[in-house]
Amino acid sequence: MPTARAAALPHDLLARICSFLPPGDAALTVPRLSKAWAAAAAPRVADVRAEVAAALPHDLLARICSFLPPGDAALTLTEEQRWRAAARAAFHGDLAVLGWALPQLDAADALYCDAAAAGGQLEALQYARALGCAWCNRACSAAAEGGHLAVLQWGRAQDPPCPWDAGTCSAAAGGGHLAVLQWARTQDPPCPWSIGTCAAAAGGGHLAVLQWLRAQQPPCPWHEWTCVLAARKGHLAVLQWARAQDPPCPWNPTDCLEWASDDATAEWIRAQAALEGVEL
Known part of the structure; x- marks a missing residue:
């Protein structure tokens, strides 16, 4: 399984990679970086584990990674951990983490474009597409649901355009985004409803x-x-x-x-x- 060594990555990028992991994955992964990281992390990870059910994942992960010193051991992530990190990075528009994670993943999975569109992250969506990531009608629906008109317009302007269906109009309507809905219906042909x-x-x-x-x-x-x-x-x-x-x-x-x-x-x-x- 591919690995990325801490010495090959800037420490701030390594910390951001950790921050995109779900709490349980972070608690399991961080101690594997090295004995020093495990020793430093142990008290804080124990505290965090007790609060996982009640706290926000991103806040917990930031707390886990905030006290970690730089190390030179291998950071080994499972495939599931990498795709979660990539999806969260796409949603938040973190191109550095996205660029680290995507080359190690299956580009046929449309999840990364879906996540970028849902977060309104046009640059992340463009980056994912440039790396060969697939997309499907979920990307248009995700952009419409969030009211991200520029993302939807860019997706539909590509050749071939990002596919859409009646779910796009329903997502815009459910989100209360009338301008998005109106634009979709004025296209030729109009987006189905x-x-x-x-x-x-x-x-x-x-x-x-x-x-x-x-x-x-x-x-x-x-x-x-x-x-x-x-x-x-x-x-x-x-x-x-x-x-x-x-x-x-x-x-x-x-x-x-x-x-x-x-x-x-x-x-x-x-x-x-x-x-x-x-x-x-």
Whole structure:
């Protein structure tokens, strides 16, 4: 299995590599650097292990690596540790760590482009593609969900473009990113949408997005899950608007009541069902 020696890497880069490891992996890997590193790390690693379940991974990893002195032993990472480090580096836009990790990994895995797109890291995405990393429709969806329009535009401008599907529009709608959604729909051909797009907007509580979707010609399709997700997430105004349209959004009052997240929403569903002659 490939190894990277500490002496061949700047200490700050080595520390950053450690910081991208999950807490459990870091606790297992750091003591293997050398006896000196293991001795220095032991008290702090013990403390960190006790707090892993309650603390943020990045904070824990930074604490693990903050007290490590430089060493000259081999830093041996498993393949799983390397791809996790690469994915986290891509998400955070750390090109130095990404450049260290990617050449040792399977470029056919689209995970690294997905992570860069999700983090809005255009330079990291470009770097991953330059190194031959694959991508798929998840990259467009990840960029759309995060509202990273520049990343999405760059991906679609490539030859061939990064693939997309209805999940891209649904991700933008779910994230409330109307500008991203509008851009995607004005492309030639437009990015597909589906009944899941309205449902995603409703579930996210994004009434303006849902209104825009339904105002298009033809309107974005919707179905019962638009109402169910609005009820489930407690977005009563969204549910009320959907049912007030002509024709109203389809719904199943029983399902909506079952999934209602709060008393106000449940009370409105009961009252509305009674007006419609539906027994619950």
